[in-house]
Amino acid sequence: MIVAKLIDTTSCIGCKACEAACQEWNDQGLTAGMAKSDDGTYQTLPSLRHDFWNLIKFKEVTREDGSFTWLMSKYQCMHCVDAGCLEACPAPGAIFRRENGIVDFDHDKCIGCGYCITGCPFDVPKLSPVTQKVYKCTLCSDRTSVGLEPACIKACPTNCLTFGARDDLVRLADARAESLRADGHATAGVYNPAGVGGTNVLYVLADATRPEDYGLPRDPTIPWQVRLWKGPLKWVGNAVLVGGVVGAFLHYLRYGPKEVEE
Amino acid sequence: MRVLRFTFAERAVHWMTAISFLYAALTGLALWSPSLLWISSFFGGGEAVRRWHPWGGVSFAVALGLIFRNWSKDMRLDSEDRKWLSQAHRYAVNDESGLPEAGRFNAGQKVLFWTQSVAALLLFASGVALFWPEHMPRGLRLAAVLVHPSAAIVSIAGILIHIYMGIAAVPGALRGMVSGWVTEPWARAHHPRWYRESVKR
Numbered sequence: 226m227i228v229a230k231l232i233d234t235t236s237c238i239g240c241k242a243c244e245a246a247c248q249e250w251n252d253q254g255l256t257a258g259m260a261k262s263d264d265g266t267y268q269t270l271p272s273l274r275h276d277f278w279n280l281i282k283f284k285e286v287t288r289e290d291g292s293f294t295w296l297m298s299k300y301q302c303m304h305c306v307d308a309g310c311l312e313a314c315p316a317p318g319a320i321f322r323r324e325n326g327i328v329d330f331d332h333d334k335c336i337g338c339g340y341c342i343t344g345c346p347f348d349v350p351k352l353s354p355v356t357q358k359v360y361k362c363t364l365c366s367d368r369t370s371v372g373l374e375p376a377c378i379k380a381c382p383t384n385c386l387t388f389g390a391r392d393d394l395v396r397l398a399d400a401r402a403e404s405l406r407a408d409g410h411a412t413a414g415v416y417n418p419a420g421v422g423g424t425n426v427l428y429v430l431a432d433a434t435r436p437e438d439y440g441l442p443r444d445p446t447i448p449w450q451v452r453l454w455k456g457p458l459k460w461v462g463n464a465v466l467v468g469g470v471v472g473a474f475l476h477y478l479r480y481g482p483k484e485v486e487e
Numbered sequence: 488m489r490v491l492r493f494t495f496a497e498r499a500v501h502w503m504t505a506i507s508f509l510y511a512a513l514t515g516l517a518l519w520s521p522s523l524l525w526i527s528s529f530f531g532g533g534e535a536v537r538r539w540h541p542w543g544g545v546s547f548a549v550a551l552g553l554i555f556r557n558w559s560k561d562m563r564l565d566s567e568d569r570k571w572l573s574q575a576h577r578y579a580v581n582d583e584s585g586l587p588e589a590g591r592f593n594a595g596q597k598v599l600f601w602t603q604s605v606a607a608l609l610l611f612a613s614g615v616a617l618f619w620p621e622h623m624p625r626g627l628r629l630a631a632v633l634v635h636p637s638a639a640i641v642s643i644a645g646i647l648i649h650i651y652m653g654i655a656a657v658p659g660a661l662r663g664m665v666s667g668w669v670t671e672p673w674a675r676a677h678h679p680r681w682y683r684e685s686v687k688r
Binding site for chain 2: 462486
């Protein structure tokens with residue numbers, strides 16, 4: 226069964242219980258600089274960190290008609306079906322997909338190159354300056370593997386967060402978007418970007434035409450540079466390498482050395 | 488009769504470049520694909536390779552810079568070289584009659600020198616972009632993941648030919664780069680203009 230997390234941004238109240246639960250379950254605590262932000266927002270940190278995997282983004286948005294909204298949405302690893310981090314990783318097994326769809330990191334195998342940071346279209350993986358390895362949300366794979374829901378889901382007081390079978394949640398997300406549209410939010414919809422094959426973290430947005438208002442990229446994809454690098458360029462390189470060695474050997478057999486009469 | 492082809496300083500710098508190159512190329516291959524990470528086990532494992540590959544590259548760039556200082560004047564391509572290059576296929580099949588006479592370096596060696604110099608600049612610049620994944624703009628890093636391996640492929644291809652010629656195709660060449668000395672017939676056969684103008688006198 227593929228699992229997923231649904232984030233209904235319309236019922237997020239910005240309480241940060243999910244942030245606290247994530248820090249606590251993953252034993253990361255609060256460190257200096259986290260508790261208070263001095264950039265005039267409610268947001269705990271400007272972006273995710275190697276020791277902070279779940280961040281509520283607070284966005285103040287003025288609409289074209291002059292109306293003002295204060296948007297809150299939880300941000301973390303999207304557990305892409307077509308994962309850019311996995312595509313870019315050179316260490317076998319360091320990034321892997323679990324049977325239930327979770328994209329997870331094995332830190333014993335991570336070599337700290339940071340290619341996943343470049344491959345990720347969501348700016349999620351972060352390098353620890355201490356261990357020189359990369360960290361991100363695991364969708365609480367250590368909880369879900371024993372039948373528990375992720376810590377953030379457990380802590381959410383508003384039912385903004387739901388965890389379950391992906392197919393069920395896609396249906397639930399569509400239904401919520403539908404009821405929002407019936408309530409007058411004509412542009413409400415589901416964020417499940419096709420450019421990365423869909424994600425195992427789904428959003429319901431009151432205005433799905435403007436995902437960047439929520440801090441979500443509009444059309445995330447695995448960058449074509451990464452695809453070219455890990456696809457055709459790899460085969461060109463392999464061909465040159467093998468062709469060079471075989472070619473040199475055959476050349477020697479055919480033409481031999483340039484002997485000089487002494 | 489023996490002829491001094493490379494001074495101690497030239498040889499030392501050449502081998503510093505060669506060893507740095509081999510290290511950087513092999514550890515680079517380890518990072519090239521998940522199916523090649525096993526190479527890293529000869530160099531202390533994946534983490535050690537990630538940590539030291541960039542410094543192997545810096546060492547290569549510095550050593551190549553010293554080679555550049557030693558040889559860039561001798562490496563200028565002239566009209567004779569262009570003629571030589573247009574007939575390089577004849578050199579490749581050991582039919583050298585009618586090829587322009589080579590000076591201290593033949594045109595093939597000169598092309599290798601300039602190829603490696605440009606490749607090293609590209610490798611260094613893109614390597615810097617890859618070194619700090621969290622502090623470099625993403626656009627730069629995305630360019631670098633293409634430039635770095637592309638330049639490496641060109642560089643490795645050139646060095647494959649260079650190594651093949653040095654250890655197999657041109658007997659006596661390796662001794663020249665190790666001991667510094669070549670025989671007079673060798674110099675006359677492979678670098679006649681150099682032999683005539685600089686050695687014989």
